[in-house]
Amino acid sequence: MRKEGPMILTVISSLVVVFSTYFFLGQKWNLMEPLNNWFQISYAIALALGFVNLTVIHVKYIQRKREGWFYSIVLLLCMYAYLVLGMIQTQNGLQFDWIYVNAMSPLSATMFSLVAFFITSAAYRAFRIRTKEATILLVCALFVMLGRAPIGDAIWGNWSAFVSKWVMGTLNVAGMRGINLGIAVGGFATALRIMLGLERAHIGGSGTQ
Amino acid sequence: MHITSDPGIWCQAICTLAVYTYLYKDNPIFRIAENVFLGLATTYWFVYSFFNYIKPAIVEWIGTNGQYHYVLAIILGLLIFFRYVPSLSWIARYPMSFWVGYGTGYTLAFTPAVWLNQITASFVALNSLQNILIFVGILCTLVYFFFTLAKENPVVGGIAEVGKWYIMIALGSAFGNTVLYRWNLFLGRANMLITQWLGYTG
Numbered sequence: 007m008r009k010e011g012p013m014i015l016t017v018i019s020s021l022v023v024v025f026s027t028y029f030f031l032g033q034k035w036n037l038m039e040p041l042n043n044w045f046q047i048s049y050a051i052a053l054a055l056g057f058v059n060l061t062v063i064h065v066k067y068i069q070r071k072r073e074g075w076f077y078s079i080v081l082l083l084c085m086y087a088y089l090v091l092g093m094i095q096t097q098n099g100l101q102f103d104w105i106y107v108n109a110m111s112p113l114s115a116t117m118f119s120l121v122a123f124f125i126t127s128a129a130y131r132a133f134r135i136r137t138k139e140a141t142i143l144l145v146c147a148l149f150v151m152l153g154r155a156p157i158g159d160a161i162w163g164n165w166s167a168f169v170s171k172w173v174m175g176t177l178n179v180a181g182m183r184g185i186n187l188g189i190a191v192g193g194f195a196t197a198l199r200i201m202l203g204l205e206r207a208h209i210g211g212s213g214t215q
Numbered sequence: 216m217h218i219t220s221d222p223g224i225w226c227q228a229i230c231t232l233a234v235y236t237y238l239y240k241d242n243p244i245f246r247i248a249e250n251v252f253l254g255l256a257t258t259y260w261f262v263y264s265f266f267n268y269i270k271p272a273i274v275e276w277i278g279t280n281g282q283y284h285y286v287l288a289i290i291l292g293l294l295i296f297f298r299y300v301p302s303l304s305w306i307a308r309y310p311m312s313f314w315v316g317y318g319t320g321y322t323l324a325f326t327p328a329v330w331l332n333q334i335t336a337s338f339v340a341l342n343s344l345q346n347i348l349i350f351v352g353i354l355c356t357l358v359y360f361f362f363t364l365a366k367e368n369p370v371v372g373g374i375a376e377v378g379k380w381y382i383m384i385a386l387g388s389a390f391g392n393t394v395l396y397r398w399n400l401f402l403g404r405a406n407m408l409i410t411q412w413l414g415y416t417g
Contacts, residue, residue, distance in 0.1 A: 008305045012312035019313050023320025044288040045317050047272045048310050050264035051292025057261050058296070060253075077250045084254030092262035102262070108226040110259060113252040116234040116404050122397035123238060129394070139383045146387030151395055174388055176345050180352025181385025183333055184378065187353075188360040190330035197322040200315060208315040209308045 012209040020201045060085065149173050217414035228412040231404050352381040 022041055026032035064078035072078075088105065095102045129147065132140050152158030153170020162169075199205040219225070233248035272289065276282045291313060297306040337353045339346040358364065358371065359378030366372045409415050 008308075012308040015309060016312040016316035016319070019316030020320035020323065023317060024324050027324035040282075040284065041317065043272070043276070043285065044291070045314065046268045047285060047288040048292035048313065050268035051289065052295050052310065052314075053261050053264050055295050055298070057257055060257055062299075074246065077246050080247055081250040081254045084251050085258050088255055088258040089262065092258060093265075097259075097262050097266050104223065105255065106259060108223040109230055110252065110255040112227040112230045112404070112407070113234060113248060114256070115400050116231045117249075117252060119397055119400035119404055120234060120237060122394065122401045125390075125394050125397055129390070139379065142380055142383040143387035143390065146384045147391035147394065150388050150391030154391075154395055173384065176348050177352065177381065177384040178388040180349045181356055181381035181383075182388075183337060183349075184353050184356025184360070185382060185385060187330060187333060187357060190326055190333075193322055194326060197319040200319045201323065208311055210305070 009206075009209055013203055013206065016208070017201060017203060020197075024201075057085070057089075146173060146177075219412055219414055224407075224411050228408055231408060235404075351377075354378075356381045356385075 019041070022032075022037055026035070026037035026041070032038075061082065064082055066072075067078040068075050068082075088102070091099065091102050091105070097103075129144060133144050149166075149169050150173060152161065152166045153168075153173075158166030158170070196205065200208075230248060230251075233244050236242055237245040269289075272285050276285045291310050295307050295310045297303045337350065339350055341347050341350060355374050355378035357378070359375040359382060361375075364371050364375075366375055
């Protein structure tokens with residue numbers, strides 16, 4: 007029951023998806039819709055695990071007065087105050103939505119934009135390596151950026167857009183398609199191994215058989 | 216220049232500036248902003264999934280429509296909490312197995328349609344420099360990923376080397392697009408601060 011049960015459940019759930027997609031009876035019985043709902047419901051409940059886990063970890067931090075425990079109080083206060091508001095008002099509530107628009111959304115956008123500075127310094131460090139591959143990567147990135155930003159037009163006129171478009175539409179297509187095909191074949195092979203019970207890492211096994 | 220009195224814009228500006236203080240160095244203002252973001256985001260997605268999936272399942276599908284098999288889906292989801300009971304933590308493998316199985320089935324059922332189309336599209340008529348470069352590039356890139364082929368062989372090694380250049384070009388393009396996207400986000404934040412918060416219209 008500890009290993010065989012989960013393994014059987016993995017095989018059955020994967021077979022049901024394949025059966026309901028490729029077989030006439032599967033399509034006729036429309037098994038995909040309830041299975042999708044099963045996935046959504048159980049997955050949504052699992053999100054609560056993340057919520058509970060964060061609470062457990064940060065309560066421990068506060069109890070032990072670990073370094074930065076004050077931030078754990080901030081985190082828990084925000085989580086539970088927003089949760090109470092959300093449960094009272096639902097996700098479409100006026101104040102709940104106000105916090106989403108004016109706090110969570112700008113924080114999210116700013117956090118992601120912060121990466122712009124570090125990614126630029128990473129590019130500079132990569133350029134200093136002076137290998138053939140790093141140079142190709144950065145020259146290509148430069149062409150793409152100049153072709154899609156107004157400064158490229160200001161320096162080279164229409165040429166920058168033309169070169170960028172050519173790189174994206176020809177050389178990039180070939181490289182990216184090769185990478186994607188590699189990923190797809192690898193993903194397919196892994197999926198097949200999981201369905202056949204050869205890959206067991208998800209049930210705490212040693213990984214491969 | 217006319218600084219806004221809208222509390223929403225003020226909140227956005229404070230959040231934005233708090234995060235950007237990190238550009239100087241790690242500091243308490245940034246740490247507070249980081250934790251506020253983590254707390255709000257965790258709760259937002261929990262509330263979202265509760266009102267979109269859990270509540271409809273209990274109230275509509277089970278309560279109104281009588282589709283009682285969804286009770287099992289709820290129980291399956293709840294089994295994940297057995298992670299907190301060390302002696303019974305193996306029970307938490309059941310929901311994990313269901314999700315992995317669903318994902319596996321989904322990959323087997325739906326991804327071939329996408330990548331088979333990509334293979335078909337790769338066999339282009341070799342009547343232009345662009346098509347030749349695409350065809351040769353795909354073959355060379357795939358040869359690079361054939362780890363069972365001996366790269367010491369000069370022909371295979373040479374083809375794989377060209378494949379590596381193509382991969383670098385593809386990664387460079389992806390890198391360029393990522394940098395542009397992140398800078399776009401930064402410009403969006405800067406634009407909000409200058410035009411909406413400070414009221415500067417040029």
